[in-house]
Amino acid sequence: MINKVVKQLGLPIQTMNEVEDSFSSTVFRCALSNGEYVFLKIPYTKMKFQRELEAYEILKGLVSTPELLDYWHGDEECPGAFLLSELKGQPLSLEVSPSAAFQVGVLQAEMHSIRPPVGKKLTGIQNEFANWSDFVEQQFYSFAVEVKDIVDPQLYDKAIDQFELLKGQLPSPDGPSFVHMDFRPANIIVDRHKVLGMIDFESVRFGSTEVDFTKLYRDFLRFDSTLYCAFREGYNSIRPLIDLEAVFPFYQFTDAFNSIGWCKRRGIEKNAVFLEENLARLKYFLQ
Known part of the structure; x- marks a missing residue:
């Protein structure tokens, strides 16, 4: 399939190396014969391909992303493929510096x-905003099927x-906005203290902004109050930031649960470390 994609896109590739930390697509960093590097990305499903394609069309000129150099709609064997510039x-x-955290907020x-x-x-890309509560509930209970198999029944x-308790305490949703659904450090590319852009749009929706802060806080903002303050200032320079303290209890809890x-x-075996981290987080949130 890889050879077919390379042929379809007409790539003069010298070398290809698979990107190991890509979880929803097969991604290769490719060195071309002219010395430039590009990324070849093959989503796992047709729906993920279509979401990402529409995302690049919507975000172009508005938000910093890799340049979509070319794409192939795929066939019965391949869901589709993207050729992307390198950030x-x-x-x-x-x-990073507080300046970079400020830029993350702006982004x-x-x-x-x-x-x-x-x-x-x-x-x-679905617009889930009008039925946001139902969307969040559907996501939670879809993962609950797997969670039930591996956690203690009392914990479950x-x-x-x-x-059910925390869902009823959520404020009115903020949107409809373009939400990434996986806005975390691994998907935000920086060069020293300059934010270059964001990547990976297989899960995007139009929905409530409240869902998009959890992973960034989990993996970045909570460790340094100076960076957290700078991020908030950057975000507020573009649009008002919602009351994060009002939504974090729900979304941090559901993030841990859904991640399990x-x-x-x-x-389970190849994600054992991440599984243990989220089991510990779930137990903590349920104390």
């Missing part, structure tokens, strides 16, 4: 400022009760 940097880390707020396009029919029952289900779906 010449590294994933966001705690080593996310620019994305959240994007509304569903008027008069354009989308077949990949307690989690179900907690979900994700580990079961994708393989």
Whole structure:
């Protein structure tokens, strides 16, 4: 299949190396004969391909992303493929300056400022905003099937009760906005103290912004109050930031719960560390 994709896109490839930390697509970093590097990305499903294709069309000129150089719609064997430019940097880390954290806030707020396009029919990106509570519930209970198989029954029952309790305490949703659904450091590329853009749009929706802060806080913002403050200032410079303290209890809890289900779906052994982290987080949130 890889050879077919390379042929379809007419790539003069010298070398290919698979990107190991890609969880929803097969991704290769490719060196071309002219010395440039590009990324070849093959989503796992047709729906993920269509979402990402529409995302690049919607975000172009509004938010910093890799350039979509070419794509192939695929066939019965291949869901489709993208050829993307390289953002010449590294994933966001705690080593960045407050200036970079400010830029992350700006980047996310620019994305959240994007509304569903008027008069354009989308077949990949769903607008879930009008039924946001139902969407969140469907996600939770879809993962609950896997979670039930691997956690203590008492812990599982307690989690179900907690979900119903916290869901009823959520404020009115903020949107409809373009939400990434996986806005975390690995998907934010920086060069020293400059944010270059964001990547990976297989899970995007139009929905409530409240869902998009959890992973960034989990993996980045909670460790340094200075970076957290800078992020908030950057976000507020573009649009008002919601009251995160009002939504974090629900979304941090559901993130831990859903991540346990994700580990079961994708393989417990190869995701053992992530599974243990989220089991510990779930127990903590249920104390």
